[in-house]
Amino acid sequence: MTGKTRPTDLAEFERPALEAALATRGHEGFRAGQIFRWIYRRGVTDPAAMTDLSLELRTQLADEFALTTPTLEQREVSADGTEKFLLRLVDGRHIESVFIPDTPSMTFCISTQVGCAMACAFCLTGRMGLIRNLTAGEIVGQVRVLAGALNMRETAFNIVLMGMGEPLHNYDETMKALRMLADPQGFAVPPRRVTLSTVGLLPALERMASEPVMPNLAISLHAPTDALRGELVPLNKKYGVSEIIAACKRFPLQKRRRITFEYVLLAGVNDSSQDARRLARLLAGVKSKVNLIPLNAAAGIPFERPSDAAVDRFAKILADAGLTVSVRKSRGRDIRAACGQLIVEGQKKSAAQQLAVIM
Numbered sequence: 482m483t484g485k486t487r488p489t490d491l492a493e494f495e496r497p498a499l500e501a502a503l504a505t506r507g508h509e510g511f512r513a514g515q516i517f518r519w520i521y522r523r524g525v526t527d528p529a530a531m532t533d534l535s536l537e538l539r540t541q542l543a544d545e546f547a548l549t550t551p552t553l554e555q556r557e558v559s560a561d562g563t564e565k566f567l568l569r570l571v572d573g574r575h576i577e578s579v580f581i582p583d584t585p586s587m588t589f590c591i592s593t594q595v596g597c598a599m600a601c602a603f604c605l606t607g608r609m610g611l612i613r614n615l616t617a618g619e620i621v622g623q624v625r626v627l628a629g630a631l632n633m634r635e636t637a638f639n640i641v642l643m644g645m646g647e648p649l650h651n652y653d654e655t656m657k658a659l660r661m662l663a664d665p666q667g668f669a670v671p672p673r674r675v676t677l678s679t680v681g682l683l684p685a686l687e688r689m690a691s692e693p694v695m696p697n698l699a700i701s702l703h704a705p706t707d708a709l710r711g712e713l714v715p716l717n718k719k720y721g722v723s724e725i726i727a728a729c730k731r732f733p734l735q736k737r738r739r740i741t742f743e744y745v746l747l748a749g750v751n752d753s754s755q756d757a758r759r760l761a762r763l764l765a766g767v768k769s770k771v772n773l774i775p776l777n778a779a780a781g782i783p784f785e786r787p788s789d790a791a792v793d794r795f796a797k798i799l800a801d802a803g804l805t806v807s808v809r810k811s812r813g814r815d816i817r818a819a820c821g822q823l824i825v826e827g828q829k830k831s832a833a834q835q836l837a838v839i840m
């Protein structure tokens with residue numbers, strides 16, 4: 482399911498693996514760190530320009546290795562400063578990544594798959610189905626391209642895995658990408674600056690609890706009962722609300738850390754006072770904060786955004802019950818860069834790809 486990449490693609494190496502690959506060619510380990518600094522910190526992709534390496538190593542890199550970088554095809558700027566990037570991958574598939582400035586920090590919203598298999602009822606990406614997983618190099622590649630295009634290689638930024646795709650449905654490559662992003666010789670993004678958002682693929686969630694590099698966790702909950710959630714998030718039929726909440730209660734959290742529960746508000750569907758009270762009861766005893774996301778409407782999405790008054794009423798019930806609540810501002814709606822609006826049209830799946838969708 483992954484893209485075609487050569488085993489010698491520098492974009493796909495974690496530093497220890499690169500050290501090993503260089504060692505077999507007779508080079509010292511620290512060379513891998515130097516190469517990481519060129520690629521990630523300085524945005525240099527041509528080995529000939531890596532001037533602190535020996536001529537022999539530069540020649541070997543050019544002859545025996547490749548460095549695949551997504552191509553920036555289109556860049557759109559929203560009235561609110563949000564920017565959407567359309568990137569083309571090595572096999573011609575497309576993904577989108579989003580830059581969200583000043584929230585208060587700078588944030589990159591990046592994709593983990595081309596399309597998504599989860600088919601949530603209100604999400605445009607879900608309409609694409611899953612086309613393929615991204616490789617770790619393609620996940621990190623988005624950060625390389627955005628940091629370069631925005632001149633942010635020296636700026637601290639947050640990363641949210643909230644673009645196209647379900648990160649826990651592409652577990653190994655996502656975790657590898659997080660290790661690469663955390664590498665002190667690379668972008669050095671500390672895990673506390675990364676948030677992984679998931680619909681709650683339970684086995685993968687449990688697996689993540691023992692990862693050495695662990696991001697912040699956001700759960701796309703959207704409904705307090707199985708009856709309602711099952712209609713919105715098909716995966717709920719497999720992993721239900723109470724199982725997800727139980728797993729969240731067991732999840733090892735660092736001091737003062739909390740799990741974010743995302744809740745897309747759909748007018749007349751999941752925004753009643755009773756839903757709010759049920760949600761408050763469900764989250765009692767979970768180290769949580771709730772992020773309400775008023776629906777970003779789109780053609781073909783059969784739901785409506787609730788009124789501001791309805792959003793406020795819902796938020797107030799949660800706050801009165803002692804929960805921490807925020808309402809997500811919809812950034813970049815004018816360029817279709819907001820939550821659930823990422824879709825790249827015209828990417829046909831093969832029959833085999835359709836079959837490969839796991840549920």
Ligand code: SAH
Binds near residue numbers: 599645745776777822
């Ligand atoms: N698959 C992961 C990562 C995507 S994050 C997940 O579902 O968590 C994208 C977030 O935007 C999710 O919380 C998703 O539920 C939300 N979203 C999807 N469609 C939306 C829409 N039309 N309006 C507002 N939020 C939406």
